[in-house]
Amino acid sequence: MSQTHRVVIHPLTELADWIDTTVIAEAILEELEEQQVVVTLENAKTIWLDVLEHELPDALRSSVKARFHAV
Numbered sequence: 001m002s003q004t005h006r007v008v009i010h011p012l013t014e015l016a017d018w019i020d021t022t023v024i025a026e027a028i029l030e031e032l033e034e035q036q037v038v039v040t041l042e043n044a045k046t047i048w049l050d051v052l053e054h055e056l057p058d059a060l061r062s063s064v065k066a067r068f069h070a071v
Contacts, residue, residue, distance in 0.1 A: 024048070028047050
């Protein structure tokens with residue numbers, strides 16, 4: 001008897017695979033250059049962590065409201 005195995009991909013996995021981290025990294029490095037900040041891995045990490053902690057939650061909340069709860 002052969003068994004059929006169904007592969008279930010969790011939405012988190014699908015989304016993580018879909019997000020292009022190279023685009024994010026390029027945007028961070030370009031912004032550092034444009035603002036004449038020394039482009040280092042540590043400076044880039046600092047900016048990304050700051051965005052994740054302080055700006056991303058508000059941006060996500062605002063986008064969800066605008067797209068799915070429009071009045």
